[in-house]
Amino acid sequence: MNPPTAPWDDRGLLLGDGLFETLLWVDGQIRCLDAHLVRLAAGCRILGLPAPDLETAAQLCRAAPGEAGLESGRAAVRLTLTAGSGGRGLDRPAAPAIRLAARAAAAPPITAPADLILARTRRNEGSPAARLKTLSYLDNVLARGEALKAGADEAVMLNNRGELACAAAANLFWIADGALFTPALSCGVLNGVTRARVLAKAATLGVRTVVGVVRVEALERAEAAFLTNSLIGVRPVRRFEGATYAPHDLIARLAAEL
Template sequence: MAGAAAPASAVPFDDRGLTLGDGLFETLLAVDGRLRDADAHLARLAAGCAALGLPAPDAAAALALMRDAVAGSAGRRAVRLTLTAGSGGRGLERPASPRLRMFAAAAPAPPPAGPARLVVSTVRRNAGSPAARLKTLAYLDNVLARREAQAAGADEALMLNGAGEVACAAAANVFWLKAGRLYTPALDCGVLAGVTRAAVIAEAARRGVPTEQVAAGLEAVRAAEAVFLTSSLVGVRAAASLDGWPLGSDPLTALLDAAVGA
């Protein structure tokens, strides 16, 4: 039933998340067993379910699964909550009343080791797909982009969409600073509405720094005074270089990380 727990080992071969990527996930940080921003992640999960036509899971059950995953743990843990559309036979059509399958797991999440080296990925975001703005279980493009970055000796991939506009990193949102303003790709560029992204926009506004959500090409990032990535696991991480060319730095990056970071 919706919201019911199922051990990962019990996921059957006909699960739609396994066979079709039909489902969603959330990844959040736990520190010494305490979940960070759980309400915001569960709200995004519920919004994703509405977009996919799935019933929202029971929030209390989801919280219990995540808390169980980090019970008694110390230090930083990445907590992944996975929600699948359940079993549904061979075809594309879901059952009339899908029985969702939900489980959580946790793994060590050491903090990032310094600023990130970026490379522009050849893998493009499909800005026209609803899935580009959701954390669906079909994450192969992100996997390939990260693999490409690592093969190039970089830490993270910078992904463009089909129009050549900056979208995101393989597992983070992107910001850049220019002339006292922050810029970040608009959601319509094929961007996930990141929880830390929203927190950074709010904190920057509190400090009197406006943020513009834009459609911009690579030249905007290359000309920026500073570039940084945001996610629930890395917080606010400065970018040191793009395709081997050094990027600038600014004290605002560290200030934002101290305020909203992981």
């Protein structure tokens, strides 16, 4: 079902012109498949690309674990959409012919809390790409590299205005004064599928949530913090720079609910 390789003139390869989704597969089932495909189609509209046939995309995702030799357990399914071939230069063809492929790899669960550092690499909140999973993910790669070099698990990224945005590969939450906080999408934040689920679940639990524009000092003063994405679910944070966080009942409850 999947083409083996993309040609050298593919715009995703040459220019990062495209999108991707990372989905969790567990024992034959893909979690939140519809939400991921809806986000992919919305991203295509923002970038001016033709949306894929969603049923074809779903079939590719479902087939990927078996093609990777996985029969059970836990896997990451990467669905990649490129703008197709476009020749030399920046201009797209008048009618782009998108390419779509899915691959899977084993993804054991992560159970340890995360240690975070503050990255020097910034999010460009003024770019539409900062709120999409585009194939141009180099800033995230650099931020994660900073974390690994420092012996940490993840990097907290600020935007160009110095506001909290996210982690290199996760959305960011923290707890203070009984409320749950997370940065607003306008700060250059991906509208994460798990982020949305956490906010919805917190509302059903009667937890006050604040989606806002804040500086890094808010995270430093927090009682607790955690990261979210489709593979890790809810991952507690143990340390951020000089701050240390204790386990928190709300984080445990959200993790169990999701």
